Amino acid sequence: MTRQERAAWLFSAPVLAIIALVFVLPTALAMALSVTDYSIYALADWANLRFVGLGNFVDLFSTPLFWRAIGNTALFAVLGVPMAIGASLAVALLLNDATVRWKPLWRVLLFAPYVTSIVATAVVWRFLFNERSGLLNRALATIGIAPVDWLGNPHTSIPAILIFVTWKIFGYNMIVFTAALSAVPQDLMEAARLDGAGRWGRFRHVTLPAIGPTLLLAAVMSVAGFLQIFAEPYVMTLGGPAQSTTTILYFMFDEGFKWWNLGQASAVAFVLFLMILVLTMVQTRIGRRYEWL
Amino acid sequence: MALMKPRAILANAAVVLLTTLTIAPLLYMVIVSFMPRGESSNLPTPLWPSRWSLENYHELLVRRLIDGAWFDYRIVPALFNSVAIAMISTLLGLLLTVPAGYAFAKLRFRGRERLLKILIASLVVPGQVAMLPLFLIFKQLGLVNSYAGVILPSLAGIFAILFVRQATLAIPDEMIDAARIDGASETRIFVTIVLPLLTPIVVTLSLFMFLGSWNDFLWPLIVLADQHLYTLPVAVAAIAREHSADGELMMAAAVVTTMPVLLLFLAMQRYYLTGLLGGSVKG
Numbered sequence: 001m002t003r004q005e006r007a008a009w010l011f012s013a014p015v016l017a018i019i020a021l022v023f024v025l026p027t028a029l030a031m032a033l034s035v036t037d038y039s040i041y042a043l044a045d046w047a048n049l050r051f052v053g054l055g056n057f058v059d060l061f062s063t064p065l066f067w068r069a070i071g072n073t074a075l076f077a078v079l080g081v082p083m084a085i086g087a088s089l090a091v092a093l094l095l096n097d098a099t100v101r102w103k104p105l106w107r108v109l110l111f112a113p114y115v116t117s118i119v120a121t122a123v124v125w126r127f128l129f130n131e132r133s134g135l136l137n138r139a140l141a142t143i144g145i146a147p148v149d150w151l152g153n154p155h156t157s158i159p160a161i162l163i164f165v166t167w168k169i170f171g172y173n174m175i176v177f178t179a180a181l182s183a184v185p186q187d188l189m190e191a192a193r194l195d196g197a198g199r200w201g202r203f204r205h206v207t208l209p210a211i212g213p214t215l216l217l218a219a220v221m222s223v224a225g226f227l228q229i230f231a232e233p234y235v236m237t238l239g240g241p242a243q244s245t246t247t248i249l250y251f252m253f254d255e256g257f258k259w260w261n262l263g264q265a266s267a268v269a270f271v272l273f274l275m276i277l278v279l280t281m282v283q284t285r286i287g288r289r290y291e292w293l
Numbered sequence: 294m295a296l297m298k299p300r301a302i303l304a305n306a307a308v309v310l311l312t313t314l315t316i317a318p319l320l321y322m323v324i325v326s327f328m329p330r331g332e333s334s335n336l337p338t339p340l341w342p343s344r345w346s347l348e349n350y351h352e353l354l355v356r357r358l359i360d361g362a363w364f365d366y367r368i369v370p371a372l373f374n375s376v377a378i379a380m381i382s383t384l385l386g387l388l389l390t391v392p393a394g395y396a397f398a399k400l401r402f403r404g405r406e407r408l409l410k411i412l413i414a415s416l417v418v419p420g421q422v423a424m425l426p427l428f429l430i431f432k433q434l435g436l437v438n439s440y441a442g443v444i445l446p447s448l449a450g451i452f453a454i455l456f457v458r459q460a461t462l463a464i465p466d467e468m469i470d471a472a473r474i475d476g477a478s479e480t481r482i483f484v485t486i487v488l489p490l491l492t493p494i495v496v497t498l499s500l501f502m503f504l505g506s507w508n509d510f511l512w513p514l515i516v517l518a519d520q521h522l523y524t525l526p527v528a529v530a531a532i533a534r535e536h537s538a539d540g541e542l543m544m545a546a547a548v549v550t551t552m553p554v555l556l557l558f559l560a561m562q563r564y565y566l567t568g569l570l571g572g573s574v575k576g
Contacts, residue, residue, distance in 0.1 A: 007479030008400035011392035012454075016408070018389065019449040022427060027418055029426035091311060099301035100308055108562045109312045112319065115558040115565075117508040119526035120550035123533045123543050124322045127333075130540075135321060138338040167315065172569070179570045228419055231510045235530050249421060249511075257515055262425050269422045280417055 034270050038263035056267035066268070068243055069251040075158055076247065077226040084166045084226075085218055088173035093203075095174070096181045107178070111171035118168065122235040125164040126151060129236075151237050154244035161232050161245060169225070173218045180214035181207070216287040223283065224276050248272050319551070326350070326544040333540040349545040367520055368549060371528035376553075378440055378524060379506040382447040386502045390450040391495060394457025395487055399469060400479070409458075412451050420446075421511065428515055442516040443524070447506055453498055460494040461487065497568030500561055507554050525550045 001009075034056055041048040060066050091110060095103055113121065128135045129150035137147040150160035184207050192202045208215075230249035233239050239246035239254075248268060256265030321340075325333050326349055328342040356365035396402070397409055427446065428437070436442035464487060472482045488495075510526045517523055523531070529546045536542060558565060 002401075003479060004400050005402040007483075008396040008402035008405070010480075011396035011400070011483070015389040015393045015448070015450065015454065018445065019412075019451060021430075022446045023415070023418075023420075023423050023449045023451075026423035026426035026430060029430075030422050033426055033429075094304065094307060094311070097304045099298070099304050101305060106308050106312050107566065108559065110315050111562075111566065112555060112558065113315060115504050115508075115554055116319070116551040117510070117526050117529075117554070119510055119530045119533070120547040121318070123529060123547050124318055126533070126537070127325070127540050127543060128318060128321070133334045133336060133338045133540075135338055135340075167318070171315075175566060175569045224417075224419065228421065231526075231530075235533050238534065252421070253511070253515075256425050257428075262429070266425050269425060273419060273422045276419055277417060 030266050030269055033263055034266035036263045038261075038266075040260035043260060043262070052263070056264050057271075059264065060267050060271070065243060065246065066251060069246050069248050070271075072158065072243075072245060073227055073229065073247045076162065076229050077223055079158070080162050080165060080226045081219060081222045083162055084170055084222055085173060085215070087166050087170040088218070089177055089215070091170065092174045092177035092181060093207075095178060107175065111175060113168050114171040116168070118231040119235055121168055122164065122232050125167075126236045129160050129164075152241055154240075154242045157237055157241060157244045161229075161236060164236070165226075165229070165232060173222070176214060176218060177211065180211040184210040212290065213287070216283065220280055220283045223279050227272065227276055227279075248275075319555070322544050322547050322551070325541055326548045328541050330541055333544075334538075349541045353542055353545045353549070366532055366546070367523060367528055368525070368546060370521055371523045371525045372549060374440075374522055375507055375525040378443055379503050381440065382444045382506045383499050383502040385444065386448050386450050386453060387495060387499055389448055390453035391457050391488075391491065391498070392483060394454045395461050395483055395491075397454060398458040398461035399464070399466070399487075412454060415451060424512060424515060431516065437516055438519045438522060440522070443509075443513050444506075446512055447502075447509065450502070453502070456498060456501075457491070457494065460491060464490055493564065494568070496561070497564045500557070500565050501568065504554050504558070 035051060035053055036042070037050045037052045037055070039048075094100070095106060095110075100106070131137060131147050131149040131152060134150070136150070141147070148156055150156050189202060189206050192206050197205065228249055229247045230253065233245040233247055233250050234253075237245045239250050249272070252265050252268040252272070255261050255268060324340070324342065327345045327347070328339065328349075329344060329346045330348055330352075332339055332343060353366055353368050356363055356369075358364075397405060423446075431437050431442050431445075436445065468486060469482055472486055477485075507524075508526065509524070510530070513524045513527050514530070517527060520528075520531075529550050532546055533543060
């Protein structure tokens with residue numbers, strides 16, 4: 001081993017060992033766990049552990065709440081990704097306007113919600129969403145809209161949580177898009193302007209192709225993020241009302257750490273992983289087709 | 294201020310309005326936390342306290358005797374736990390990932406490229422998949438219900454390694470080779486030449502790590518069963534699920550949880566945002 005090699009291993013082996021222990025090994029074990037009936041009995045004594053093959057998955061697929069959780073999570077992602085990315089892009093474009101003053105100040109303030117704890121701000125928003133005395137309904141009353149029971153109605157619970165989530169996270173991609181927008185070729189923009197391209201035309205044919213790859217990456221990460229929603233329903237709605245905000249991770253947490261069905265919960269984790277993997281691959285493929293990657 | 298065109302006025306007004314709406318929930322959180330108990334549920338919803346009161350913070354933070362038994366919301370211990378855990382995981386995280394990131398960028402060793410590919414690919418795997426077996430492993434190792442149990446998983450900083458590697462690639466090889474020819478040891482090269490150049494990146498990374506650890510929720514919720522070890526988010530979630538009607542008290546708890554990191558972010562925002570922007574945007 002060369003001197004350089006020895007140093008390299010000295011520098012990287014400790015963290016690689018930790019990654020192996022807390023990430024690689026448990027991920028591999030998750031697959032093993034998902035084909036056992038690991039439950040509170042096995043937690044007490046390993047002798048109670050049995051191999052059940054795909055039994056957990058069969059059970060899961062015949063559990064209505066599991067499908068409900070998949071449906072809710074899909075709804076979160078389908079509505080949430082365009083909502084959050086759209087908000088980020090709109091604000092980034094607005095901030096990118098040459099006439100806007102004090103940009104660094106606005107950037108910092110608009111980003112601030114992103115650094116706060118989800119749990120704490122979820123508590124704040126649950127308070128804002130209160131039907132009787134919440135600030136949101138008071139604001140809506142001034143324009144003549146009747147009070148909405150945001151978190152208490154199964155039809156508004158997901159939109160309400162999405163308003164909170166968008167508020168919380170849009171700052172991150174706003175910054176990412178700001179960086180991408182600053183790399184849009186200005187001479188091309190000028191040329192398009194001289195050729196008589198309108199505002200929309202310039203956005204569609206100059207800006208969008210230039211920020212395409214960034215947009216795609218943000219979409220991939222957002223989809224993965226929205227599929228992993230947990231803390232918001234845990235704090236704001238306890239998965240309700242009428243299980244309308246029970247997400248895949250919420251279901252997994254209850255299954256695993258409330259009822260201690262760790263085998264079953266691992267099967268849920270596995271399904272979540274596959275969903276993220278497939279969606280990432282699909283999005284990457286779409287990106288390739290449009291030559292964004 | 295020079296005369297502005299209507300379009301410019303419109304754009305600036307829109308930005309001001311958006312920023313106000315974004316900040317309003319945080320401001321309202323602070324305002325309500327100073328309202329007398331119960332005032333926030335009056336109608337019409339008060340926007341300002343009738344008098345500024347510290348009673349919510351007193352209720353939340355001070356231990357008191359009720360029917361002969363001590364009672365408190367365990368927010369002070371949670372604050373202490375959060376600070377300790379965030380500081381330890383940031384320090385250990387830097388110690389582990391910064392040298393590794395440098396090694397992956399500048400040191401030649403067998404298997405480097407393959408390991409790098411594996412690290413990048415593993416970013417797709419959500420951490421939650423590992424959590425259930427990890428809980429069982431930690432139970433065997435006696436790490437459940439301990440600081441170590443919370444901190445250890447946060448040290449597997451794959452993103453941090455890649456982040457440091459990316460920054461280190463910009464350092465010219467000639468500098469490092471020159472030091473090698475002068476006979477400096479690899480450790481010495483890292484400490485005296487590379488580390489000073491990486492300082493801004495290390496500050497950015499330590500902010501990411503501190504905030505990440507402070508706000509982390511699902512894993513601490515799983516691994517901590519003892520209320521005395523709860524971090525702030527876990528403690529606040531527990532109170533929120535039990536005392537949902539108590540608006541002012543909950544806002545005070547939210548202030549205690551968010552203000553330390555908000556202030557840290559405001560003080561260090563330049564490092565944080567340049568880290569995200571990759572140094573491409575100024576002003």
